[in-house]
Amino acid sequence: MRSHEVTEVHPLLENGTLTEPGWSRKLVQQYRRKDIRAPRFRIKEWDYYLILGSDFGVALTISDDGYIGLQSASLLLLGKQPWEHTETVLNAFPMGKLKLPEDSSRGITEYRDKRLQMRFVPENGTRHLTCHFDDFSDGKPFECDIVLRQPDMDTLVIATPWPEKHRFYYNQKINCMRASGYASFDGKTYRFDPEKDFGTLDWGRGVWTYDNTWHWGSGNGIVDGHDFGFNVGYGFGDTSKATENILFCDGVGHKIDDVTFLIPESSWTDPWKLTSSDGRFEMDFVPVLDRAAKIDVKVIVTDQHQVFGRLNGRAVLDDGTVLNVKDLLCFFEKVHNKY
16 A cells, blocks of 8 residues: 555655645645745635535635635435536636635634625534625525535545645645535525535645646445545655545544546546555446536636436445445546646
8 A cells, every 4th residue: 555644743844845645534744835845826725615415515615726716515316316506707817815724623714705605614513615706607606605614534645746846736635524504596595404414625835846646536415334435646746755545434544545427438438447556445436417517718728527416336445345336426637637
């Protein structure tokens, strides 16, 4: 297993370089923006939340990617008539002006203008997410008010470098947060049920290289009576010390080896397979919706497919316990970015 677990609290960076590349269960390495040794326009910081109900979902992003900021909200309908809409507000050269928190567990992440007001607040073991987006689609507003419950539990944190000097990626994935609250659009209200619905946080900070392709997948649900989640992926810098493949069961993380996405060449919405080198994550994935986006404005290029669907297969915990995954709503994505 290509893996080094970091357990001691210390600064993430020394002279702009990662102090200890590896993975951890908490943010034990302390990120400080002032420790970065790179131009402000190369620093990337974001908070991305995905909350999935029985057949719908909401995604919210506040980001400062140096020379561009992307603030977005998505509504996903994943039932018999799949539909999604994503609306984004772009900001030129935010370069730290949003003052995103240096720790995911404290501080307010917020964006406000005349059209969009979005706010993420961690407090007392919860995360309170609110959004109001005027003219979200067809002139109609979107809004949501969601609470995610986050008990003391393992998360997945990676600190990975690139070969280029002062380039690094510090990222935390928090799975299995039970969701309550609602989203509303076009006269309809979608309510999250904390007995069965969950949210995930993707919290990223770092200095990336210009041209990258990555794969990422994540999901949560009740499996064989347990709170279950997974995070898998690759393409995020040098993963010789830290991969982000992990299973979560009742708040405990179970690290697994490399996972490969077998994506059909015929269509993004044809069935996929996911397989791991240690045999502990063997899955069939049936897509429902491909949330695709492609932009090419010379300097900035993005080609992304975030595919939502249902997962079936087996996941094996550290002690050999087999969990049988059935119709778990989740997503897998492949993204190529130049920015």
